Amino acid sequence: MRTAELLSTAHVGAGDEVVVPSYATAATAEAVRDTGALPVFADIAPQSLCLDPASVSRAITARTVAVAAVPLFGHPVDLAALQRAAGRTVLVLAPTDPTDGAEEGEGEEGVARRRANAAYLDARLTGVTPVTAPGILHRYHSYVVRVPGNGRPDRDAFARALLDRGVRCRVPVQTPVHRLPSFRRELWLPETERAAGECLALPVDAGTSRRELQRLVAACNALGGLLPAAAA
Incomplete structure (x- = not known):
């Protein structure tokens, strides 16, 4: 499921905030903005280049409804750590980003x-x-x-x-x-x-x-x- 569909499923909309990586293409941030929500940028972990849970935790506000975690370059995101950092009320998404370089139908x-x-x-x-x-x-x-x-x-x-x-x-x-x-x-x-x-x-x-x-x-x-x- 693509980012826009995931955000729609999570009912993300105007007035909401979604934490996104800045080290990526603009696709995820654009998808968030297209819903009327505000993309909030967090830093990455140096060993994975994926979102750093500690930085995500600092970016969370009362308006945060989701964290869009992008598995860059084939490196999986640490969803469990992000869930802990974001808190129980925040849905953590794992959309595919064009920067990931995934090939269609790869075996x-x-x-x-x-x-x-x-x-x-x-x-x-x-x-x-x-x-x-x-x-x-x-x-x-x-x-x-x-x-x-x-x-x-x-x-x-x-x-x-x-x-x-x-x-x-x-x-x-x-x-x-x-x-x-x-x-x-x-x-x-x-x-x-x-x-x-x-x-x-x-x-x-x-x-x-x-x-x-x-x-x-x-x-x-x-x-x-x-x-x-x-x-x-």
Whole structure:
């Protein structure tokens, strides 16, 4: 069920507030606004990039009726923790967001292949840091890593260098939703800002060949995870 349908089922409407992630596409916040409710942005947990229960708890007000928890990149949300943070009277939603990268009609064979590709990278990458919480069953719609350094110039230079070497990559979230003109809020969400400046998505889809993975590892490790902006 899509976000708009879930919000309708929960009877979200004018005067209500719904806590949403800013580290995502604008789709969830737009769906909330379309109901007449106000999207309220919370920060993310650094290991999962999903909503941080502690930040959600701080965002709850008397008008909060729901928390829209987006399972980004195939990483499941911690619904139990969000329920505890939100309180008994708040419905926690788990809509699919376009940023999640889920493929239509995906089968478990494809998921298994992505997990195998991710495991290959986990064991060999030294120039970047994979983003995943321990002990979870990740579906790896995207394999997201952090490029260590001083923020976006380093990450973007690193991405350009990978592309020059024939390695597919993309910045998963260019601008947090709370900084978009249509949703601008005077907020400081430190983990959201950090992820927007450091994260990069690398290919682990089922069609990625072993040769591509080897080229990816060689390029990332050779670059070392840090490039000055002028280097690219």
